[in-house]
Amino acid sequence: MNSSTSFSKHDGLDFAKLPFHVAIIMDGNGRWAKKRLLNRIKGHERGVETVRTIVRTCREIGISILTLYAFSTENWQRPKSEVVALMVILKKFLKSELKEMMDNNIRLNAIGQIESLPKDVQQALHHTMSLTKKNKGMLFNIALNYGGRSELLMMVREIAQKAKDGKIDPDSITAEVISNHLYTSGMPDPDLLIRTSGEYRISNFLLWQIAYSEIFITNTLWPDFTKDEFLHILKDYQQRERRFGKIEA
Numbered sequence: 001m002n003s004s005t006s007f008s009k010h011d012g013l014d015f016a017k018l019p020f021h022v023a024i025i026m027d028g029n030g031r032w033a034k035k036r037l038l039n040r041i042k043g044h045e046r047g048v049e050t051v052r053t054i055v056r057t058c059r060e061i062g063i064s065i066l067t068l069y070a071f072s073t074e075n076w077q078r079p080k081s082e083v084v085a086l087m088v089i090l091k092k093f094l095k096s097e098l099k100e101m102m103d104n105n106i107r108l109n110a111i112g113q114i115e116s117l118p119k120d121v122q123q124a125l126h127h128t129m130s131l132t133k134k135n136k137g138m139l140f141n142i143a144l145n146y147g148g149r150s151e152l153l154m155m156v157r158e159i160a161q162k163a164k165d166g167k168i169d170p171d172s173i174t175a176e177v178i179s180n181h182l183y184t185s186g187m188p189d190p191d192l193l194i195r196t197s198g199e200y201r202i203s204n205f206l207l208w209q210i211a212y213s214e215i216f217i218t219n220t221l222w223p224d225f226t227k228d229e230f231l232h233i234l235k236d237y238q239q240r241e242r243r244f245g246k247i248e249a
Contacts, residue, residue, distance in 0.1 A: 020064050021189065025069045025202070025203060028221030028222045030043050032047075040082060050222055057227045059104050067143060067190065069205050070144055073113065073145055074204070087117070087118050107136070109141050110141070112143050112147075143205070147204050149207065151182055184209055192214050193210050197220070214237055216236060
């Protein structure tokens with residue numbers, strides 16, 4: 001569905017100034033459930049509905065890359081029952097959303113230490129990525145078992161090994177070389193980083209890539225995050241001047 005016309009009539013978006021790459025730290029599922037005296041798992045299940053809404057919205061209005069922080073390397077420290085439930089929810093999501101991704105030309109990609117996820121989740125993930133790999137409409141990155149410091153450590157080790165093996169001259173290492181050794185190799189950095197739930201931290205997410213990202217913090221808990229609020233944030237983004245360290249023209 002291409003609904004840029006209907007969006008432009010009602011929401012005041014400038015489709016020439018949309019961020020190319022949006023990254024979101026999805027936070028607040030547990031607190032959403034607690035406020036309603038529900039099990040934390042119910043919050044995660046409700047959060048999946050928000051994921052579906054935001055992915056659809058990005059596809060409809062023409063955002064090229066969406067990256068969602070779904071499970072961090074630190075999340076393994078949560079109660080085992082919650083981790084198991086999160087993996088079950090993830091596996092169900094991968095299966096339930098496959099048809100929609102195919103119908104809407106969305107390619108799924110995973111960033112993080114995927115090899116450490118449960119085998120059945122890895123299988124579901126690789127299956128969905130394989131079937132969607134030729135889709136060109138939008139790239140949907142899902143960060144799983146992801147940590148920014150771990151990513152940088154991986155990058156340093158890979159480049160150091162290449163230097164040791166004589167495959168790269170240390171003097172030729174540039175910012176571009178570093179970017180090409182990250183999970184997001186070949187992708188432009190996020191133009192906009194959104195964090196829900198009102199927490200003012202980046203939680204070890206895309207530490208290199210968000211150096212010049214515009215940041216928007218909303219107090220809304222992730223399960224309550226709506227399409228309308230997302231569009232409002234995009235309009236706010238369009239009012240900002242991105243100088244990248246330069247002075248105003």
